[in-house]
Amino acid sequence: xxxxxxxxxxxxxxxxxxxxxxxxxxxxxxxxxxxxxxxxxxxxxxxxxxxxxxxxxxxxxxxxxxxxxxxxxxxxxxxxxxxxxxxxxxxxxxxxxxxxxxxxxxxx
Amino acid sequence: xxxxxxxxxxxxxxxxxxxxxxxxxxxxxxxxxxxxxxxxxxxxxxxxxxxxxxxxxxxxxxxxxxxxxxxxxxxxxxxxxxxxxxxxxxxxxxxxxxxxxxxxxxxxxxxxxx
Numbered sequence: 376x377x378x379x380x381x382x383x384x385x386x387x388x389x390x391x392x393x394x395x396x397x398x399x400x401x402x403x404x405x406x407x408x409x410x411x412x413x414x415x416x417x418x419x420x421x422x423x424x425x426x427x428x429x430x431x432x433x434x435x436x437x438x439x440x441x442x443x444x445x446x447x448x449x450x451x452x453x454x455x456x457x458x459x460x461x462x463x464x465x466x467x468x469x470x471x472x473x474x475x476x477x478x479x480x481x482x483x
Numbered sequence: 484x485x486x487x488x489x490x491x492x493x494x495x496x497x498x499x500x501x502x503x504x505x506x507x508x509x510x511x512x513x514x515x516x517x518x519x520x521x522x523x524x525x526x527x528x529x530x531x532x533x534x535x536x537x538x539x540x541x542x543x544x545x546x547x548x549x550x551x552x553x554x555x556x557x558x559x560x561x562x563x564x565x566x567x568x569x570x571x572x573x574x575x576x577x578x579x580x581x582x583x584x585x586x587x588x589x590x591x592x593x594x595x596x597x
Binding site: 381419463467469471478 | 516524526531538539542574576583585591
């Protein structure tokens, strides 16, 4: 059983569309991180959310931590081909535990 | 300021051979983590080391896998007698403090076992 369930697993949309991906769990976390991994590279940290209900924006990306700190969402506005990649959520205890990721493809 | 470096980037081994993966952490980082990523999956923790010490190896397979982080030189992940199921991308991360801080990932080593 996965600690973090990410959905959808795969998403392919056209440039300019909006999208939301989700990271869900039945456990409560003190913080949650989102990473983006491009083909052939390691994951790069995008954001850490800490407070229940917190919203953080990174240009066209909006991250939200659920009120109960069990889930999180990532919303991308006006997606661009450069947003293509594997989006991973992760939580940190003594080690990072990752979800299985959402593989996002933005078609020009 | 160089990031985390891993080499080789690609490694091909035949079944039964040994694989040695190297990781040089960012300058000033004394904490190193190894993760494995199977195709179409997220990363799975393997081991956490702090200079010369293994802190947490709860994700390491019991046999054939070992890791070290000597006082001088890179961290090494060693896989003996590789099998096809070992084919994966292996990522190293480093941090200046313990695991609750930000971990910075290297580009990975892609191991293919024929």
